[in-house]
Amino acid sequence: MDWAEVTIDVRGLSCPTPQVRALEALKKLGRGEVVVLMDERAACESVIRTARALGLAYHVQMNGQEFVVRVHKMEELWASRLNATELTEVQRVEDD
Amino acid sequence: MRVSRFFTPKVVILLSGLAIGALAALAVRWGNPGNMGICVACFLRDVSGALGLHRASAVQYIRPEIIGFVFGALVTALVFREFRSRGGSAPLIRFLLGMSVMVGALVFLGCPIRATLRLAGGDLNGITGLAGTAVGALVGIYFLKSGFSLGRSTKMSAAAGWVMPAFMAALLALLLVGPGFILFSTKGPGAMHAPIAISLGLGLVVGFLAQRTRMCFVGAWRDLALIRDSYLAMAVVGVLAGALVLNLALGQFHLGFSNQPIAHTDHLWNFLGMVVVGLGATLVGGCPLRQLVLTGEGDTDAGMTVLGLLAGAAVAHNFGLASSTAGATIGGKVAVVVALIVLAAIGFAFRVRVAEAGTAIAARAGAASGK
Numbered sequence: 001m002d003w004a005e006v007t008i009d010v011r012g013l014s015c016p017t018p019q020v021r022a023l024e025a026l027k028k029l030g031r032g033e034v035v036v037l038m039d040e041r042a043a044c045e046s047v048i049r050t051a052r053a054l055g056l057a058y059h060v061q062m063n064g065q066e067f068v069v070r071v072h073k074m075e076e077l078w079a080s081r082l083n084a085t086e087l088t089e090v091q092r093v094e095d096d
Numbered sequence: 097m098r099v100s101r102f103f104t105p106k107v108v109i110l111l112s113g114l115a116i117g118a119l120a121a122l123a124v125r126w127g128n129p130g131n132m133g134i135c136v137a138c139f140l141r142d143v144s145g146a147l148g149l150h151r152a153s154a155v156q157y158i159r160p161e162i163i164g165f166v167f168g169a170l171v172t173a174l175v176f177r178e179f180r181s182r183g184g185s186a187p188l189i190r191f192l193l194g195m196s197v198m199v200g201a202l203v204f205l206g207c208p209i210r211a212t213l214r215l216a217g218g219d220l221n222g223i224t225g226l227a228g229t230a231v232g233a234l235v236g237i238y239f240l241k242s243g244f245s246l247g248r249s250t251k252m253s254a255a256a257g258w259v260m261p262a263f264m265a266a267l268l269a270l271l272l273v274g275p276g277f278i279l280f281s282t283k284g285p286g287a288m289h290a291p292i293a294i295s296l297g298l299g300l301v302v303g304f305l306a307q308r309t310r311m312c313f314v315g316a317w318r319d320l321a322l323i324r325d326s327y328l329a330m331a332v333v334g335v336l337a338g339a340l341v342l343n344l345a346l347g348q349f350h351l352g353f354s355n356q357p358i359a360h361t362d363h364l365w366n367f368l369g370m371v372v373v374g375l376g377a378t379l380v381g382g383c384p385l386r387q388l389v390l391t392g393e394g395d396t397d398a399g400m401t402v403l404g405l406l407a408g409a410a411v412a413h414n415f416g417l418a419s420s421t422a423g424a425t426i427g428g429k430v431a432v433v434v435a436l437i438v439l440a441a442i443g444f445a446f447r448v449r450v451a452e453a454g455t456a457i458a459a460r461a462g463a464a465s466g467k
Contacts, residue, residue, distance in 0.1 A: 012248030014185055014381045014397065016318060020240045023323065041178055042310045053325040065180065 004032035011039040011066075018043040019050050022071065026054065029073050038067040047071070105309075106330050112305040113334015119298050120213050120335070121342030123161075126290035130348075130357025131217040133339070134161060134302065135210035136384035137201035137373075138358075140402070141409035141418075142286050143267065146278050149406065150413035154284025158271040160292050163264045164299015165385065169307040169392030170261050171300075176308075181257030183396030185249040189442060190397050193380040194387070194404020195411065196435040200372025202409065202418035203365055203428045204228070205358055207384045208313035208373060212332055216339035218349045219356035221366050226332075228367040232374020233317035239379060239443035240322075246381075246446060249397055257394025260402065268296075285358055302385075303392060312386040314377035358421065365424035365432065372435045379443060 008025050010018035018038055025034045038044050044060065044067040051058040051071045061068040120133030132138055138155075145156030173179040201207050206214060208229045215222030270278050271292065281287040289295060305311065309331065316328040343349040353361050360366070377383045380401050382390065387405070390398035412418040417431040424432075 012182070012185070012250060013245060014249060014395075016240065016315065016322075016378075016381060017245050020322070024241075040180075045310060049319070049325050049327055050323050053323040 002030070002032075004029060005035060006032070007035040007037065009037045010043065011037055013043075015040075015043060015046060019046040022047045022069075023050055026050075026056070026071060026073055031073060034071045034073070036069045036071070038069070039065050041067065043067075044069060106327055109309040109311060109327060110330040110334045112309050112311065113331040113336075114338035115334075116302050116305060116311075116331075117213070117216060117335035117338025117340070118342045119301065119338075120209075121216070121339045121346060121348060123290050123295070123298055124217075124348055125346050126294055127288055128290050128295075129285040129288045131214045131219055132206075132210060132285065132358060133213060134298075135206050135213070136162070136165070136388065137198055137207035137405070137409075138205070138210060138285070140198070140384065140405045141202060141413070142281075144406045144409035145286065145413065146270075146280060147406075148277065148279055149410035151279075152413040152418070153279070153286075154281055155286040155413070156279040156281045157286040157289055158267050158278065158280075159289070160268070160271065160295035161299035161302070162388065163268050163271075164296045164301075165303040165306070165388040166261060166264045166392040168300040168303020169389040170303075172304045172307040173393040178307075179257060179394045181252040181254050181394040181396070182249045183252050183256060183399075185397045186246040186446070187397055187400040189246060189446070190380055190400045191404035191407070192438065193376045193442065194401040195408035196439055197373050197376035197380070197384065198405045198408025199412050199417055199428075199431050199435050200369045200376065201384070202412040203369030203424050203432050204373070205360065205419055208370070208377070209335065209383070209385060211370060212313065212335045213339050214356065214359060216336050217343050217356070218351040219359055220351070220353045221356060221359050221361060221363070224363050224366040225370045228370025229314060229374040230317040230321075231367075232371040232376070233314055233378045234321055234374075235371070236375045236378025236443075237318060237322055239447065243447040244379065244443055245448050246379075246397075247448075249395075252396065254394075256396050259396065260391045260399040303389060306385055306389045307392065310386075311389075312382045314374055314383040315386065317374065318378055360419050360421055360423040362419070362423040365419070365429060368432050368436070369419075369424075369428075372432055372439065375439050375443075376435070379439065379446075 047069045057072045059070045123133035139159035142157040146158045211225030311331040316332045319325045387398045387401045417428040
């Protein structure tokens with residue numbers, strides 16, 4: 001499986017959307033990194049909780065009121081846990 | 097989320113819940129109605145009545161706790177540099193969601209916090225209420241997973257974020273001055289209240305704790321189901337345990353379904369009323385307490401939700417939708433069904449394709465979708 005990096009911009013979206021979007025992106029991803037852009041500390045905390053609950057490693061960057069959380073998904077090992085919350089709709093993926 | 101060895105976030109929110117539960121039990125001792133040390137829905141309903149938006153003479157009082165929740169969150173947000181004026185994310189829809197949540201809450205007679213506090217006081221109808229909240233949150237998750245979003249908010253002039261705190265300051269002034277046009281109950285639950293200073297202080301403490309921990313009594317169920325995470329649920333456990341211990345110590349614990357303070361035993365409608373609350377609050381992004389806290393942080397969209405809650409209370413009492421100790425009314429039952437239809441319609445109508453929602457997905461390094 002190729003490694004991929006997916007960026008989701010959830011700035012301005014209120015709780016719990018950032019968390020749900022991050023979860024969806026992680027489920028779609030085979031192996032790689034989901035980068036979540038946020039502008040709210042509470043949203044940042046909820047995405048961190050999501051990463052922790054899934055047992056995934058993450059890295060947080062703070063820049064004033066902007067938060068960037070990078071969640072690493074190294075392999076398909078986590079598939080069973082992710083399947084518990086199955087995707088209902090295929091996300092559209094656009095090129096940068 | 098700074099993590100120390102003992103005071104992990106989970107321990108902190110559990111201790112905060114314990115403190116809030118204990119304070120709520122004490123508030124009953126100090127004068128608040130039974131099992132209603134804290135009830136965001138009931139208290140907003142009382143405020144709505146005090147302002148004359150409804151004329152149910154037994155439930156009219158400007159509850160200082162409400163003012164305290166917002167001020168506590170405001171001061172905390174300012175200190176921790178989290179105050180941000182923002183808004184513009186479907187305000188009218190949030191108003192409608194707020195109204196629906198209040199109508200559901202007043203059929204059950206309590207918000208998710210009071211459902212927890214009622215259980216802690218031995219009122220087994222609290223279980224029905226909590227079950228309804230959880231089921232409502234589950235239905236909400238279905239909509240969230242199918243792309244539900246109310247859209248982005250944008251930064252606003254700092255003044256915007258101060259409007260709701262100013263409204264709360266005005267409420268405090270009206271409470272202290274007590275002009276003739278403000279209605280205060282002389283009997284009934286509205287006449288039962290702790291001294292103003294105590295209520296305000298309690299509100300400030302709860303506002304502070306809730307702001308720091310992001311406590312949410314609907315999000316608790318959502319996170320349990322969505323990501324199997326029990327962080328927010330610790331708040332529910334804390335409030336339940338804190339209030340239970342104090343209620344037992346103060347002799348305020350009475351086990352059973354019937355003859356509970358400000359409660360009824362129409363199980364189906366208790367349940368469905370709280371399904372409305374759980375679903376509506378999941379769609380709007382948080383329980384009534386969380387909405388007040390966000391209001392204090394400068395979120396004008398949450399402010400609209402709070403205004404919706406006030407309007408919902410007015411409608412509930414003016415149209416005879418609110419339950420009494422005798423049980424749910426015909427109007428209340430119809431209103432719950434209507435609210436469920438409205439919530440489902442909003443849930444379906446606001447499903448957006450992820451890319452359209454502005455959640456631009458950029459894939460690099462080939463393998464776009466990963467599958």
